[in-house]
Amino acid sequence: MKHALAADAAGIGLRAPHLRDLLETRPALDFVEVHSENYFHAGGPALAGLLQVREHYPVSLHGVGLSLASGDAASTPMIDAHLESLAALVERVEPVLVSEHLCWGAFGGHHFNDLLPFPYSTEALALVAARVTRVQERLGRRILIENISAYVQFAGSEMSECEFLAALVARTGCGLLLDVNNLYVNACNFDFDPHAELARLPGEAVAEIHLAGHSVTELCRIDTHDAPVCDAVWSLYEDAVVRLGPRPTLIERDAKLPPLAELVAERDRAALAMARRCKEAA
Amino acid sequence: MTAPDALANAQAAFAEALQSAKGEEVATRFLAGDAERNRALLALYRGNVVANHTGAMTNSFLVLRQVVGEEFFDGLARAYRRERPSRGGNLDEAGEDFASFLAGFEPARELPYLADLAALEWAVARAWRAADAASVASEWLSGFDMESLAAARPSLQPAFQVLGSEWPIVQIWRQHQAFHEGGLAIRLEEAECACVWRDAQGVGVAAITPAERAFWLSLGAGETIGAALQVAVQTDSNFDFAACLGFALQHGLICHA
Numbered sequence: 019m020k021h022a023l024a025a026d027a028a029g030i031g032l033r034a035p036h037l038r039d040l041l042e043t044r045p046a047l048d049f050v051e052v053h054s055e056n057y058f059h060a061g062g063p064a065l066a067g068l069l070q071v072r073e074h075y076p077v078s079l080h081g082v083g084l085s086l087a088s089g090d091a092a093s094t095p096m097i098d099a100h101l102e103s104l105a106a107l108v109e110r111v112e113p114v115l116v117s118e119h120l121c122w123g124a125f126g127g128h129h130f131n132d133l134l135p136f137p138y139s140t141e142a143l144a145l146v147a148a149r150v151t152r153v154q155e156r157l158g159r160r161i162l163i164e165n166i167s168a169y170v171q172f173a174g175s176e177m178s179e180c181e182f183l184a185a186l187v188a189r190t191g192c193g194l195l196l197d198v199n200n201l202y203v204n205a206c207n208f209d210f211d212p213h214a215e216l217a218r219l220p221g222e223a224v225a226e227i228h229l230a231g232h233s234v235t236e237l238c239r240i241d242t243h244d245a246p247v248c249d250a251v252w253s254l255y256e257d258a259v260v261r262l263g264p265r266p267t268l269i270e271r272d273a274k275l276p277p278l279a280e281l282v283a284e285r286d287r288a289a290l291a292m293a294r295r296c297k298e299a300a
Numbered sequence: 301m302t303a304p305d306a307l308a309n310a311q312a313a314f315a316e317a318l319q320s321a322k323g324e325e326v327a328t329r330f331l332a333g334d335a336e337r338n339r340a341l342l343a344l345y346r347g348n349v350v351a352n353h354t355g356a357m358t359n360s361f362l363v364l365r366q367v368v369g370e371e372f373f374d375g376l377a378r379a380y381r382r383e384r385p386s387r388g389g390n391l392d393e394a395g396e397d398f399a400s401f402l403a404g405f406e407p408a409r410e411l412p413y414l415a416d417l418a419a420l421e422w423a424v425a426r427a428w429r430a431a432d433a434a435s436v437a438s439e440w441l442s443g444f445d446m447e448s449l450a451a452a453r454p455s456l457q458p459a460f461q462v463l464g465s466e467w468p469i470v471q472i473w474r475q476h477q478a479f480h481e482g483g484l485a486i487r488l489e490e491a492e493c494a495c496v497w498r499d500a501q502g503v504g505v506a507a508i509t510p511a512e513r514a515f516w517l518s519l520g521a522g523e524t525i526g527a528a529l530q531v532a533v534q535t536d537s538n539f540d541f542a543a544c545l546g547f548a549l550q551h552g553l554i555c556h557a
Contacts, residue, residue, distance in 0.1 A: 055390040059429035060458065062498065066432075083389020089307035100389045125315040128385040130349045131356075131394075134314065137330070142307045169341040171332040174306050237340055 023049055023076060023114055026264035026296070028289035030281045031080075031271060037067045044074060045282045049114060051078035051268050057111070058103045068111065076114035078226070078268070079107065080195075085129070086149045086163075087122035087136045096124050097149070101156055108157055115226055115266075117162035117195045118153070120146070120183060133166045137174035138182040147189040154192065162225050164195035167203040167232070167241035179204070180218040193225040196265075198255045199247065203232050203239045212254055221262045229255055229288060230270040244273035246284060252291065259292050260299045267292060317342040318349050319382075353381050356391035360425045361398065363476040364417050379405065392429075395422060413467035413488070420469050420505070423461040423496040427503045430459035435499075435552030441545065450526030454519065455557045459498035462508065462516045468492045470507040499552050511536035512544050 027048035032040060034056065050071060059065045071077060084100050085093060108116060121133040136142055154161055163186060165179050177185070180201075183194055196219065205212035229252075231245030247255075247269070259265065269284045310330040316323030324342050328335040357377040358365055365373040380401045386394050399419035408414050435457060444452060463469070468490045475486065493513040497504050508516075514535040518528035532539040548554050 055392065058390050058392065061432035062427075062429045062459075063502070064429065081389075083391075085389055087307075089305075089311050096388055103390065122311060123389060125311045127387065128315065128319075129388055130315070130318050131352050131386055131389065131391045132318075132345065132349050134311075134345070136307060137310055139306060145307065169344055170338055172310060172330055173332045174310060174330065175332070237337075237344065240344070 023266040025266070026289070026292055027266040028268070028285050028292065029075070029078070029266070030269045030285050032071065033272070033275055034064065035275055036278045036281075037071065039278045041067070041070060041074070043278070045278065047075055047282065047285060049076040049078055049266065049268075051080050051115075051270075054079040054081040054104055054107055054116075055083050057107055065110070072111060077111055078115035078117065079104075079111060079113040080164075081116070081118040082133065083123060083129070083131065084118045084153070085122050085124040086118060086153075087120065087142060087146050088124045089122070089136070089142070089145060090125055092127045093122075093124040096127075096129060101153060104153075105156055108159075115162060116157060116159065117164055117226065119164045119166050120179065120186075121166050135166060135168035135170060135172070137172035137176075138179055139174050139176045143182060143185050143189070147186055150186060150190040150192050154190065160191060160193050162193040162195040164197050164228065165200050165204075167197070167200040167207075167239075169207060169238050169240070171208055178210075178215060178218060180215045184218055184220050187220050187223040192223075194219060194223045195226045195228060196224045196258065196262075197228040197230070198258055199228065199230040199232055199243075199251050199270075200241060202251050202254050203241050207238045213257060216254075216258060216261065224262050224265055227255065227258065227265045227267045228270050229267060229284075230272075242273060243270055246280075247288075252287075255288070256291055256295045260295050264292050264296050314342075318346050321346070350378060350381070352391060353377065353386065353394055356394045357398070360392075360395045361418060361421045363421055363473055364414060366476050367417065367472065368411065368414070376402070376405070376408065379407075392425075395425070398422065413465070413469060413472065416463070416465035416467055416469045417472055419463055420465075420473055420494055420496070423463060423494075424503050424505060427459040427461065427496045427498045430457075430498065433457045433555040436549070436554050436556060438549045440549065440554065450524060450529070452525050453522060454525065454554045456516070456520055457497060457553055457555050459496070459503070460516070460520075460553050461496045462513045462520070463494045463496075464510070464513055465493065466491045468507075470494045470505060473505055497551050497553055504551060506547075509536060509539070511539040515539070515544055 029047045029049035032050040032052050057065050057068050119133045123130050123132055201212050229247045230243045233240045233242045267288045269281055313327040313330050317327035324339045328338045331338045354374050354377045399415045402408050402418050403415035468486055470492045471486045492507045493510055495506055495508045511532040515528045515532035518531045
């Protein structure tokens, strides 16, 4: 099971509490996506459940712990071990997509288990490109790299995140996972035009889009992934599909999970918006 | 152009700020924009790191959290992370040595059974994700005479683990399960050994005797049934070999090699 997704596929992020409901009700979804690390298991019912899901839906594996941008040698063994766990899971699940974030989490032998930003420099580009190439070689397939939401910017950045991603695509042939919510959150936090930033991405490399909700605090917007997609993000999404054409789109919810049907309804809204805007643009 | 190790320098400073507010000042020098605001944003990251870790620990140590209360548990998890930071990108692995941390953690001394309870909960968490294995059928025993049974070295299911304790850890664990009914008083002076396994019903936990524990440890180390039996009887001359094997077959503890 490794068929590519249709360009206009729409799915949901699948979290453990919804697994049984999904298997029993089998809602119409073009694919589901799970966090790879949640299934780094040798066996047991969670993994068995995922393999059962895979009988009915294409599964995408989305990683949060590889730490592609760690700039120190001490993190390399951790990254290598993580890659081996991922490779074992990829072999078992035969996912339709494999993705990771443009971030670091490990440094100096510690893993902070968060998606952390870094200076978008040529030095970092060389390092991340080498890691992405290594991952792609080990897995024997192209992976997608996702833009993150960030709360700080680095003085040492020589380019924007999307420019960095474009350069990464050119160097490694990787694909991109465009998180429209993350792009919007950053545009608000750092006061830039998300449309202009979107235009810097090589559109043909974008192989998936994420949609999620976020929180607004006095300090900044925080990517909590715990709420429905907000109107501004829907609007940016519609602009993105007009620009890029239809792209496999995923509704992501990591916390405060609603009933499965609510996520499916949000997925349907994305599928409709994608179809309508692409038809209008044609 | 930036210096050759600019990335590592920025991350080293950021990592310091993630561990302590004392690191904020240096880290802000690597950031663009207002330093005061950046300090607050670094604190936000620091809080997220703690929250992610505490959340993962909560999933693995639900009983312990109920026993000590949320606030104390969160403090324990923070102290644990400070002393033994996460070493991998999979947070499910956070907590691997929580039991040994607790054993030496002074503020937890008033509840001396916490370390063993943590060890039991970790064994349960491991059992859920251990490798699958095909258990032998209950007729397995009929394939042996006494001599060949004594010489057998059966494989045990990967989820199976045994623990020793000076405390009634199984009773404590059981009292905090959703299926537990009634509030049996726990007699803290009753030491319990525990075994953990996985079958079609999920992960099981049962109290076992020290002799049973010795038997399983011996088998797990690759000894023959005869040798394990000898160790068990040395531990307790009343060791019930038939009951022990019956339990193993009932829960599928013995697997095809």
